[in-house]
Amino acid sequence: NANRTRSRSHQDDTLLIRLLPVSARHQLCVHLDSLDVWQQLATAVKLYPEQVEQIRHQKDRGRSPSNEFMNIWGGQYNHTVQSLFALFKKLKLHHAMRMIKDYVSEDLHKYIPRSLPTISDL
Amino acid sequence: MAKANGWCGVEVQGNSSSKYTRTTELRRVEDNDIYKLATILDVNACWRKLMSIIPKVDVQACSAAGAVKVSANGGRKYTAQDISLIDGVAERLPPDQSISQVMIDEWKTSGKLNERPTVGVLLQLLVEAELYSAADFVALNFLNEPKPERPTDGPAAHFSLELGDDMDVDT
Numbered sequence: 001n002a003n004r005t006r007s008r009s010h011q012d013d014t015l016l017i018r019l020l021p022v023s024a025r026h027q028l029c030v031h032l033d034s035l036d037v038w039q040q041l042a043t044a045v046k047l048y049p050e051q052v053e054q055i056r057h058q059k060d061r062g063r064s065p066s067n068e069f070m071n072i073w074g075g076q077y078n079h080t081v082q083s084l085f086a087l088f089k090k091l092k093l094h095h096a097m098r099m100i101k102d103y104v105s106e107d108l109h110k111y112i113p114r115s116l117p118t119i120s121d122l
Numbered sequence: 123m124a125k126a127n128g129w130c131g132v133e134v135q136g137n138s139s140s141k142y143t144r145t146t147e148l149r150r151v152e153d154n155d156i157y158k159l160a161t162i163l164d165v166n167a168c169w170r171k172l173m174s175i176i177p178k179v180d181v182q183a184c185s186a187a188g189a190v191k192v193s194a195n196g197g198r199k200y201t202a203q204d205i206s207l208i209d210g211v212a213e214r215l216p217p218d219q220s221i222s223q224v225m226i227d228e229w230k231t232s233g234k235l236n237e238r239p240t241v242g243v244l245l246q247l248l249v250e251a252e253l254y255s256a257a258d259f260v261a262l263n264f265l266n267e268p269k270p271e272r273p274t275d276g277p278a279a280h281f282s283l284e285l286g287d288d289m290d291v292d293t
Contacts, residue, residue: 012280018165018255067235072200073277075165078255083281090284 014082015103017074028099029066037067040091045073082108140266144242148230151241155264156226162256163222173200173225175210179237241265243268252278
């Protein structure tokens with residue numbers, strides 16, 4: 001532990017993942033589960049193998065792997081919705097970014113790519 | 123400023139606006155404050171991770187200074203059996219009660235004077251076990267200190283927007 005380097009003080013005092021409204025979190029998890037991206041999320045944030053197994057175990061029992069990911073990354077590690085936004089950006093999960101845009105600072109909205117028009121828009 | 127992961131002999135800084143200090147024994151912390159901490163530890167069974175790293179207090183321990191020195195042989199206070207005993211209690215708990223609170227109640231009353239856990243020891247162990255929701259809560263709400271620093275790598279590290287990505291920015 002003495003060799004562990006520390007990050008410089010971080011000025012992110014935005015909303016915590018674990019305090020997201022239940023409905024917002026639920027919708028987000030439904031979307032992420034439909035894309036089956038939980039393993040990419042776990043890899044990108046460097047979860048430990050036993051934590052990955054924990055998520056897989058929940059999935060095998062019919063529970064939402066994305067929700068379990070949030071329990072770990074948000075519930076234990078106390079990360080913010082802004083960090084989640086950054087994670088989605090890195091993995092190019094644009095619709096997920098859109099789903100949480102109201103919970104991050106407006107000046108980050110520029111990072112959400114404009115969605116392509118659908119046939120019905122034209 | 124006192125660091126969250128100080129060892130024995132860390133300076134104890136009094137803070138007139140904090141509710142507790144690092145030397146406050148856990149058994150002196152108000153029940154509803156313990157409860158708020160406990161509900162955080164209930165998520166992802168974090169109480170088990172905390173319980174499993176609580177060290178056996180050796181003769182050099184100085185909880186009077188709000189920190190504890192983990193004995194060289196890594197002796198732990200609670201065994202896997204102790205943990206599963208608490209698990210057994212969980213099954214019979216009413217829904218409004220917290221299993222983590224059961225664990226903390228057991229821990230906070232154990233030991234003699236100068237061996238009993240303090241807020242400082244709690245915070246030190248939470249950081250060691252990477253239980254950052256709980257650690258941030260204790261630092262901010264019990265001690266009125268800044269959140270403990272994060273490691274630069276691993277799941278606890280901050281995850282920030284990388285500038286200079288090849289993504290187009292919509293203005």
